[in-house]
Amino acid sequence: MAEPNNLQPMPDIEQIFAQLKPLMNNSQAYYESSRCLFCYNAPCMLACPTNIDIPLFIRQINNGNLSGAAKTIYSANYLGNTCGKVCPTEILCEGACVFTKMNIRAIDIGRLQNFATNNAILAHLKFFDIPEFNGKSVAVIGAGPAGISCACQLRLEGYQVDIYEARNNPSGLALHGVAPYKITNQEALMEVEFLRAQFGFNVFYNKRIADKDEFKGLENKYDAIFLGIGLGNSGKIKIKGEEKQNCIGATEFIEQIKNNPVLQPSAKKIVVLGGGNTAMDAASESARLGARQVILAYRRSQSEMKAYYFEFDLAKISGVIGMFNVAPIEVLGENCVTGVKFIRTETVNGKFGNIPGSEFTVDCDLVIKATGQLKQTSMIVNIPGLDMDESGRIIVDHATGRTTNPRYFAGGDAVNGGAEVVNAVAEGKIAGKGIHGLLSKLS
Amino acid sequence: MVNLEINFAGIKAPNPFWLASGPPTNSGYQIMKAFDQGWGGAVWKTLGVPVINVSSRYGAVNHRGSRVVGFNNIELITDRRLCDNLREMEEVKKYFPDHAVIASLMVQSKKEWQQIVQDVQNAGADGIELNFGCPHGMCERGMGSAVGQEPAVLETITRWVMEVAKIPVIVKLTPNISDITEPAQAARRAGANAIALINTIQSLVGVDIDKFVTYPVVENHSTNGGYCGPAVKPIALNMVKNCAQHPLVQLPISGIGGIENWRDAVEFILLGATSLQVCTAVMHYGFGIIRDLTSGLEQYMESHGFSSIQQFAGKALPNVKHWEELNLNYSIKASIDETKCIGCQLCYIACEDGAHQAIDLNEDKNIRIPRINEENCVGCNLCALICPVENCITMVRKDVDKEPVTWVQRTEANHVPTTFNDELAGGLGHSVPEPMEALKYKNTL
Ligand SMILES: Cc1cc2nc3c(=O)[nH]c(=O)nc-3n(C[C@H](O)[C@H](O)[C@H](O)COP(=O)(O)OP(=O)(O)OC[C@H]3O[C@@H](n4cnc5c(N)ncnc54)[C@H](O)[C@@H]3O)c2cc1C
Ligand SMILES: Cc1cc2nc3c(=O)[nH]c(=O)nc-3n(C[C@H](O)[C@H](O)[C@H](O)COP(=O)(O)O)c2cc1C
Ligand code: SF4
Ligand code: SF4
Ligand code: SF4
Numbered sequence: 085m086a087e088p089n090n091l092q093p094m095p096d097i098e099q100i101f102a103q104l105k106p107l108m109n110n111s112q113a114y115y116e117s118s119r120c121l122f123c124y125n126a127p128c129m130l131a132c133p134t135n136i137d138i139p140l141f142i143r144q145i146n147n148g149n150l151s152g153a154a155k156t157i158y159s160a161n162y163l164g165n166t167c168g169k170v171c172p173t174e175i176l177c178e179g180a181c182v183f184t185k186m187n188i189r190a191i192d193i194g195r196l197q198n199f200a201t202n203n204a205i206l207a208h209l210k211f212f213d214i215p216e217f218n219g220k221s222v223a224v225i226g227a228g229p230a231g232i233s234c235a236c237q238l239r240l241e242g243y244q245v246d247i248y249e250a251r252n253n254p255s256g257l258a259l260h261g262v263a264p265y266k267i268t269n270q271e272a273l274m275e276v277e278f279l280r281a282q283f284g285f286n287v288f289y290n291k292r293i294a295d296k297d298e299f300k301g302l303e304n305k306y307d308a309i310f311l312g313i314g315l316g317n318s319g320k321i322k323i324k325g326e327e328k329q330n331c332i333g334a335t336e337f338i339e340q341i342k343n344n345p346v347l348q349p350s351a352k353k354i355v356v357l358g359g360g361n362t363a364m365d366a367a368s369e370s371a372r373l374g375a376r377q378v379i380l381a382y383r384r385s386q387s388e389m390k391a392y393y394f395e396f397d398l399a400k401i402s403g404v405i406g407m408f409n410v411a412p413i414e415v416l417g418e419n420c421v422t423g424v425k426f427i428r429t430e431t432v433n434g435k436f437g438n439i440p441g442s443e444f445t446v447d448c449d450l451v452i453k454a455t456g457q458l459k460q461t462s463m464i465v466n467i468p469g470l471d472m473d474e475s476g477r478i479i480v481d482h483a484t485g486r487t488t489n490p491r492y493f494a495g496g497d498a499v500n501g502g503a504e505v506v507n508a509v510a511e512g513k514i515a516g517k518g519i520h521g522l523l524s525k526l527s
Numbered sequence: 528m529v530n531l532e533i534n535f536a537g538i539k540a541p542n543p544f545w546l547a548s549g550p551p552t553n554s555g556y557q558i559m560k561a562f563d564q565g566w567g568g569a570v571w572k573t574l575g576v577p578v579i580n581v582s583s584r585y586g587a588v589n590h591r592g593s594r595v596v597g598f599n600n601i602e603l604i605t606d607r608r609l610c611d612n613l614r615e616m617e618e619v620k621k622y623f624p625d626h627a628v629i630a631s632l633m634v635q636s637k638k639e640w641q642q643i644v645q646d647v648q649n650a651g652a653d654g655i656e657l658n659f660g661c662p663h664g665m666c667e668r669g670m671g672s673a674v675g676q677e678p679a680v681l682e683t684i685t686r687w688v689m690e691v692a693k694i695p696v697i698v699k700l701t702p703n704i705s706d707i708t709e710p711a712q713a714a715r716r717a718g719a720n721a722i723a724l725i726n727t728i729q730s731l732v733g734v735d736i737d738k739f740v741t742y743p744v745v746e747n748h749s750t751n752g753g754y755c756g757p758a759v760k761p762i763a764l765n766m767v768k769n770c771a772q773h774p775l776v777q778l779p780i781s782g783i784g785g786i787e788n789w790r791d792a793v794e795f796i797l798l799g800a801t802s803l804q805v806c807t808a809v810m811h812y813g814f815g816i817i818r819d820l821t822s823g824l825e826q827y828m829e830s831h832g833f834s835s836i837q838q839f840a841g842k843a844l845p846n847v848k849h850w851e852e853l854n855l856n857y858s859i860k861a862s863i864d865e866t867k868c869i870g871c872q873l874c875y876i877a878c879e880d881g882a883h884q885a886i887d888l889n890e891d892k893n894i895r896i897p898r899i900n901e902e903n904c905v906g907c908n909l910c911a912l913i914c915p916v917e918n919c920i921t922m923v924r925k926d927v928d929k930e931p932v933t934w935v936q937r938t939e940a941n942h943v944p945t946t947f948n949d950e951l952a953g954g955l956g957h958s959v960p961e962p963m964e965a966l967k968y969k970n971t972l
Contacts, residue, residue, distance in 0.1 A: 114592070118592025118593075119592065121873060122873070123871040123873060124872035124875055124876035125888075127895065146591060182870055182915075185869035185870065
């Protein structure tokens, strides 16, 4: 006879990662779109990095022109569906919505955007006429949001576009980074497929372009090259014991979870180190997946965290415990992690420092380091004449996305150091126009 | 203490809220239920010549999330047998002797009219309403609005009725006419005791743009209907006021048309109505709205110190004048309360594109609060009406020291513009941008 106690219910992933912004139904979309005031010079639109004409698409939804609404969105933002789901709308469009000034709930812009674009994707609508091949071709490195956006823009002008992607799927961090309760893998992939079918760019997977010869090869073959390579692995925190088993980087941890949404059985007590959005995501996701205790430890005070307030709120709701003004000094354990040794910190007269003698230990069996991603500097140095700033970000002319090597353009996390999907989309599009500006003059 | 009771042309009711003749008054069951919930009276669904109805019957105008701001029907008068209606009428009166039960009637010949009047009197009706208003279906057969549009016919039929009527007679008017006071005067001449207005407005409520047929669709075809609901209230108010002000009408008025809440009711009363009839709002929300209607009316009367409906009936009438009697020197200017403004800039674009270019945006794009250019502001109200924030734009009076002067007075003083290019024309001081300036927006949008 089976022991009922041993029967662990299979975690229901759909429930654990229930979408924060589920697809609206027709009535929701109708009533919500009815509320929009159709502001002039709309502040929501001005707050959108891709400048989507929000009042227009909302009015189109309200008046029953769903495909027109989707066209409005896609004309400004090629990843309109993904952005509708993953954008931190609270600090972008919705944060600027005039309703917030009256303490009335902002228009649900993200979900309306998702509603309209979802309809277009499911119906395989085509909004753009792709001209004949114009005789020139461009290589795009990285099929993340920046690369995809740049590719779409270039296809609109008739360039052949070949995307080289190191992984075996597109969408970059929008697929393997963004929290699973914001967007499902299927949704992220569906939009890229929708775009590929419409714009006809080529994607070559499992093609990491990294060494000098590979770049040379591309330079010979293509008229211009766009770098949408994003960032690299999680950085080190440079404390003793961080090489131990079960002490891993947050982006790697999240990528694993997104491929296979289970915690390793030993991960019962988890410590997440960091105070940014990635730390919040890693902590929230761990807690939702059933870790018994998740402690988020940050060196400074709560108000100094870089994470958006609503992301920390979400982590707290998921059961994460915040611990502030504590700096890790050692990861403890033999081969495997057994705990973290911290020291308390304080800021006195503007000076931040450790409090001597305040060390203490927190037991845990998994440490997640979320103290930032590295830049892809080792790869970038292989491109001659391409300059980076002191923190490893590729330097570009912001009006055109052109780097200091005239054949190369860049955008997204690799340029801005790590922002949002929507910024990557905006920068990819600008670079697409920049490349066209250059190549159309060179004819 | 507030007393809502009325005596309308001899018909007594515990309050002025009556159900208008229509689907809510189809049966004794519905009317009993309504009285039980607090309605003061009911005008029975029009009794008369036998008819057959079609389906569908209704269409509606929805507006940005609001359902049925306008309502349209192609229904005819009652399709139930007269004997059933009369039996139920008797029963309702037995249970609710103090409530007003009014029989709405529509037949053709003199004989029919006089017979049916006696039938409803025998059933215990407190009053009679003559349906001269229905603008669809019945008018083609020479009834309804076909009567209401011909004052002479209306007068004749009303006389037939008055010959046999022992209870008060109300003539219900159609708005499908240029001058509503003409049929109203005819009713008066014929000896009617009161008028009721408005009936529905002839309309096509919309077109099915895929099937190429207007609403409501009956199989593949449609026909014009009668329009009512909140959207028609302004039309009804104007007609009520016209009748109330007319020296040759002078009859009690039962106000109808878009009444949905107590404010609407107060407005009708202030323009001279002393009983109120409601149809669409009940079809939308049920009889329960009566609680809001009576409690709202009571609090309004209390706060204004009115103890009866009569005390404020028609109180706004003396202030509704002809245009030429208005003070031309009265001057107001828009004023934005910057602490309330949410920066939607709707006022800006409304005035810029739809009015008088009297609102400017700040040169600093980060400051979203617009500024009124008082020189150009003509005090039209548009921005204040459009502003989504309560009391954010107010119209402030600026003509403190000026004597009032009307068009009539200025005409008498020979001080009005008379030629096309007259210096005296009102808009002269107003600065209007040159046409070419419009094109500077081309690149910014
Ligand atoms: C944990 C986490 C959560 C996030 N959550 C959100 C969120 O909720 N909302 C939001 O808007 N943003 C979020 N972001 C940020 C967002 O995902 C990124 O800003 C965005 O994906 C950047 O797009 P990108 O195209 O510049 O880079 P990436 O998305 O990183 O894409 C780069 C692509 O290039 C490929 N690549 C890299 N190097 C090479 C090479 N040498 N050769 C070939 N291919 C290469 C990579 O495999 C990848 O597919 C999150 C980020 C992280 C890490
Ligand atoms: C402020 C205002 C002024 C108008 N002036 C005129 C006019 O000068 N000449 C005219 O034919 N109609 C005039 N109209 C009527 C409109 O042309 C139109 O017939 C009416 O407003 C109905 O259309 P709508 O519902 O789109 O407003 C005016 C309407 C408004 C609101
Ligand atoms: S700010 Fe809000 S109300 Fe105004 S247009 Fe944007 S979404 Fe609509
Ligand atoms: S009142 Fe009329 S003219 Fe004056 S600012 Fe407002 S919209 Fe413009
Ligand atoms: S309409 Fe009202 S809230 Fe909007 S900008 Fe004008 S004054 Fe401000």
